[in-house]
Amino acid sequence: MASPARAAIADFGSCGTGLRDAAIAQGMAAARFDALFASVAPDMSVLPLLDAQPEFTTPIWDYLAALVDAQRVADGRAMLATHRELLDRIAAQYGIDPATVVAVWGVESDYGRIAGKRPLLQSLATLSCNGRRQPFFRGELLALLKLIDRGDLAPDGLTGSWAGAFGQTQFMPSTYARIAIDGDGDGRRDLVASIPDALASTANYLKQSGWRSGQPWGVEVRIPVGFDAALAGRGKRRPLAAWRALGVTLVDGGALQATAMADDSAAALLLPAGAKGPALLAFRNYDAIYSYNAAESYALAIATLADRLRGGYGLGAAWPTDDPGLGRDGRRELQTLLLARGHDIGAADGMVGDATRRAIRIEQQRLGWQNADGRAGTRILQALRDARPAASTVFRLPAGYSQFVQSPTVRSDVSMKDVQGLSTGDFKGFTAWKVETPFSTAAISVFGGQLLSFVPKGGRDVMWLSPTARQPPTPIRGGSPVCWPYFARQGQGNDVPSHGFVRTVPWELRNAQRQADGSMVLTLAPPALEGLSLRLTMKLRIGRTLEQELLTENTGSQPVVFTQALHNYFNVSDALQVDVTGLDGLTYLDKLDGGNAHVQQGDWNLRDPRDPGRSDRIYTQARGHYVLRDPGFGRSIDIATGGSHTAVVWNAGEAAAAKMDDIGAGWRNYVCVEAGNVGPDVIELAPGGRHTLKQVFEVKPL
Structure with a gap:
């Protein structure tokens, strides 16, 4: 049997064996190699980055705005003062002026703050065995192993960029081996932890690349x-x-x-x-800079930052764009405006990641822009500056909420004996209002006002209720939870429950009426929550169809922005076999892909080759009419909505469901098709305003 170490390198196939042999051939002990690779497995996420380097894919005005901004200039000037003696010594020894050395340091790692988080052995081994440029990365991996073996580098926690550059000034391993200098005299060339080593090595690199002392770039x-x-x-x-x-x-x-x-x-x-x-x-000094990283935008970033550090003002001519890029101050302001509009993007740190790009796309869509690309530019910043201040989507935990959550009381203004077909009792372990009509039966949980069941006469339950659903105060998995006044954590902090307040408090039955045709109309509401100016009322009409309405009213004196959803879990024979029509051609934000936008091609199903077996999609500007087709049960569920601009389609999939006690193997028995207003489709209510979200289910044979 292969040792665990040999098994680990075997994950790289025959290429891994070749790497091991090559490392041994250059002098590394087999046991040493096996120990280093004992827990190293391929990371295929680095492969797409081969063709997505920002130096070649980012508009140059964005690239330079991000790297040569006011903060980097100010920090660089501070570094020039702090390390003046060291930099003067390096200039005397290598002929490279301090501003150029510090500019490389600033662009490469923001003066040592950001040096890369990817494990170097994993990235370089993956690139050595996959994708283009394998011989190049194989050489870099072997160079890295030699540095580790000779003691220049400690392997534990050794991280860098996806391509293998690392340290304060981001040397590739072969460059490190060839150029690195022991600048602090401790006997080691440590470009990770030693600033003198890193800056002296950078100066040595530029000198070796043909830098001419005293001449401009x-x-x-x-x-x-x-x-x-x-x-x-x-x-x-x-x-x-x-x-x-x-x-x-x-x-x-x-x-x-x-x-x-x-x-x-x-x-x-x-x-x-x-x-x-x-x-x-x-001139020739520009070529020396260019050799550090062969990209025009990179070399210009170093050159112009060095000019700024010497007291210059940067380039005089404007870039040919009406939407220039933003430095970190502008990005922080943009993020602050996004936070004020309720987007959950974390801190306003000036670092534009997936959450910020997703929020920008939402705002671009709200503004009606045709190209909602998520780009952090001057145009979107100015648009949000000029926009009427949006009402906040952030809600505080209402006073008394925790007492409501714990309350077991069945609250009702209706006498059960006065309404034929209406009763209270146990439904699969939950206290519920039960409805029986000539056409169907239904059950609505007191906890959360949640529709648990709707069964057309002679048919199967339309709703799926987890057989392992937990008891209150844990939210009930299944049926149709009411997510209000926010969906998921849209714009909220961690001090409030996910999916709103009302799904975890006992509701009150306000009214019940039996109609002339035998159908039943119920009016329910959650308790009034102190400090919340929104009020919610729900109506259910149970008969041949199931009709549900959420009426939201703003009783306060200020506008309020809210999101909402009826989180329907539909009972299906096999989630892998059902289809949902009515979504073809719609744009959706894929939460399993960082919120990136895609266009639905054909009907929705879990057989979609783009991401098979799971789904968490927010369809914006949805049309409001969908049909869930279930060949296993021989039925379709027609879903019509009103006041809903969003459809959410969700199934956790096997891997995620296995980690959820109240789903587990049940993931194949439900599909969520949710009516709502979420993502970019928020609702803003003026004082005294009202909004109704409605859905209707009708079961038909296939």
Whole structure:
């Protein structure tokens, strides 16, 4: 039997065996290699990043706005002062000015704050055996192993970028082995924990790459109208006299002079955003910067940040866009505005992740923008600044809520004996109002006012109720929970329960009437919650169909924004075999994909090859009419909604359900198709305003 270590490297297949052999061939003991890889398994999430590097995929005005912002400039100037003695010593030894060294440090790791969190052995081994550029990454992995084996690096907790760059100034392992310097004299080259080692090594790299001491990296220039942009490019060098002859001048209109450019008379013209954007002449020192990371936007970030650290003002020409990028101050302001509008994005930290992009997409959709791309730019920031302040979606825990949750009281203004077909009693372990009509039966839990069952005469229950559903005060899994005045944790903190207040308090039966045709109409409401200006009333009409309405009223003096859903668990023969029509062509936000937007192709089902076997999708601007087709039960459930702009379709799937005691193997017995107003489809009620959310179920044979 293979040892656990050998089994682990075997996860990489024959490639893993080859890596082991190569490491042993360069001097590493087999036992040492096996120990290092004992818990290393492939991480396939790095593969898409091969073709998604921000230097090549992000508009240059976004890239530079993020990396050369006021905060990075201020922090860089502070680092210049703090490490002045060290930087002066490095400048004397390697000929690299302090501002350039600190600019590399700032761009690469924000002065040591952000150096990457991916385990290096895992990332490099994965890239060595998968995707393009395998030979390159194989060489980097072997270089890393040699550094570990010789004691330069400790393997525990060794992390970096997805591609294997690591340390204060993000060296690749082969560069580390070739260039790194022991800058603090302790006998080790530690670019992770030692600032002197990292900064000296960066200076050594630039020197080895051809940096010319005392010369500039380049200069911003102006090109004449009608200039042939095909003459631009880093590899198309011309003497300054040739550029002068073509009409290129300094940005202030002055003539290009060799003395002003030191002794570097051969320069390349750069037009990073085309002829309508900034123009620059780049000299050999620019090439040295470019060699650090072969991307134009990266090299310009280093060059312009270094200029700013020397007291300059950055580029003078504007980028050719009406929607420039944002620095961290602008991003924090944007996030603050998003938080004020109820988006659950965490802290306003200036770091734009999936949650912030999802919130931006929601606001772009609300504004009616055709391209809701989630981009954090000046346009969306200004739109939210100019927008009428949105009412908050954040609700505080009402006073007395916890006492309501614990109350076992059945509250009713209706005498059961006065209404034929209405009674109270136990329904599958829950205290409930029971309804019997000539056409159907139903049960509504006192706890949460939750529809637990609707059974058409001679048919099966329309609703699924978990056989392992827990007793109050735990929310009941199944039926149709009422999520109000917010859905999930949309805009809420962790001090309030998920999915709102009313599903975990006892409700009151306000009225019950038997109609002439024998159907029953019930009016129910949760208790009035102190400090909450919204009031909720629910009506249920139980007969040939099930009709349910949620009426929300704003009794306060200020507008209130809320979200809501009727979280229907439909009873199905096999969730893998049913289909839901009425969603084709709709845009949905996939919560299992970080909230990214997709377009539904055809009917919904759990056989969708994009993400089979599970679903958590928010369909925005939904049409309000869906049909759940169940061949196993030989029936369809027609679902018509009103006052609902959103459809949520959810099934936990096998893996997630296994971790949920009240679902488990039952995941194949339900599909949630929920009527609501969630995500971007919030409801804003003016004082005295009313809103009705309605749904109707009708069961038909297939």
